[in-house]
Amino acid sequence: MERYDIAIIGTGPAGLSAAITAVIRKKRVVLFGSRSLSDKVEKAHTIQNYLGLPSISGQNLQKAFLRHLDEMQIAVTEERVTLVYPMGDYFALQTATNAMYEAESVILATGVVQGKPYAGEEQFLGRGVSYCATCDAPLYRGKTTAVIASNPKEEAEAEFLAEYAEKVYYFPQYDGEVHVADGIEVVHDKPVSVCGDTQVGTLETEQGSYAVDGVFILREAVAPGQLLPGLQTEGGHVKVDRALQTNVPGCFACGDLTGRPYQYIKSAGEGNVAALSAAAYLDGKRRAHKA
Numbered sequence: 001m002e003r004y005d006i007a008i009i010g011t012g013p014a015g016l017s018a019a020i021t022a023v024i025r026k027k028r029v030v031l032f033g034s035r036s037l038s039d040k041v042e043k044a045h046t047i048q049n050y051l052g053l054p055s056i057s058g059q060n061l062q063k064a065f066l067r068h069l070d071e072m073q074i075a076v077t078e079e080r081v082t083l084v085y086p087m088g089d090y091f092a093l094q095t096a097t098n099a100m101y102e103a104e105s106v107i108l109a110t111g112v113v114q115g116k117p118y119a120g121e122e123q124f125l126g127r128g129v130s131y132c133a134t135c136d137a138p139l140y141r142g143k144t145t146a147v148i149a150s151n152p153k154e155e156a157e158a159e160f161l162a163e164y165a166e167k168v169y170y171f172p173q174y175d176g177e178v179h180v181a182d183g184i185e186v187v188h189d190k191p192v193s194v195c196g197d198t199q200v201g202t203l204e205t206e207q208g209s210y211a212v213d214g215v216f217i218l219r220e221a222v223a224p225g226q227l228l229p230g231l232q233t234e235g236g237h238v239k240v241d242r243a244l245q246t247n248v249p250g251c252f253a254c255g256d257l258t259g260r261p262y263q264y265i266k267s268a269g270e271g272n273v274a275a276l277s278a279a280a281y282l283d284g285k286r287r288a289h290k291a
């Protein structure tokens with residue numbers, strides 16, 4: 001398997017800026033996210049404070065970012081990373097399609113996770129709570145499951161799960177029409193808590209209670225501590241030093257993920273610093289190896 005120098009997770013201003021700087025520093029980069037970049041860029045009406053681009057719309061800023069990527073021939077790997085495992089000398093990354101990647105260093109640029117975890121979510125993680133249908137659906141063959149989905153992209157995940165599970169309840173937490181296969185029960189209700197004894201037993205909602213064996217919570221972004229177990233966080237943000245190094249050697253974080261203010265230019269600036277720090281980390285490692 002190819003081992004990259006730097007895996008960058010997130011295609012907002014932080015991740016894009018990190019990718020551009022890392023490529024300029026001649027590092028082999030894999031950039032995970034989407035060519036539609038970040039909703040937080042695309043949906044902004046008019047941006048007044050991005051240096052050199054006064055009164056630019058979010059959509060035009062997105063186009064400018066994409067042009068920059070394309071000019072530098074930086075590809076986006078259209079995958080959502082679900083887990084990062086520190087392996088000592090390198091990192092293994094697992095994606096929602098169960099693909100595996102390897103990189104010597106990692107830059108987390110996943111933005112902030114909206115909303116608090118559901119009550120019981122963390123307690124039952126791995127004991128009936130899952131963040132990835134593609135990874136865990138086979139464990140629920142013949143069972144009853146619930147999918148809590150933050151966006152329409154998760155409809156396909158629910159359909160995949162329904163190929164294994166006996167019953168799937170689908171709780172869309174977004175506006176607009178829902179298109180899922182017949183047999184999946186769509187419930188327009190707000191989940192409140194995941195309950196059970198040693199394993200998940202029920203999903204409690206504002207208006208009811210559903211007996212389930214598993215709850216798939218599918219959000220745009222996974223909380224950083226769940227993405228990389230052992231990562232130090234504080235108030236939902238990743239703890240970093242001025243070089244944007246986290247407590248895990250070789251892992252850097254940038255952008256909204258490291259804390260307020262939530263701003264494009266701060267995110268882009270931190271992406272640049274994180275990439276330079278990752279490059280210095282890799283160069284130092286190679287020098288030590290040669291000595």
Ligand SMILES: Cc1cc2nc3c(=O)[nH]c(=O)nc-3n(C[C@H](O)[C@H](O)[C@H](O)COP(=O)(O)OP(=O)(O)OC[C@H]3O[C@@H](n4cnc5c(N)ncnc54)[C@H](O)[C@@H]3O)c2cc1C
Nearest residue numbers: 010012013014038040080081110111255256262263264267
């Ligand atoms: C409506 C609106 C208007 C705004 N206006 C302004 C403004 O005028 N000026 C200003 O400075 N700021 C503004 N902001 C704030 C700005 O959008 C954010 O500070 C900025 O987008 C943060 O960049 P980021 O790269 O850190 O994270 P994000 O832009 O949130 O990007 C993170 C990306 O990572 C992806 N991702 C997350 N997890 C994973 C994973 N596991 N695998 C793969 N990809 C993943 C996400 O899908 C997302 O695309 C505005 C925000 C909003 C919502």
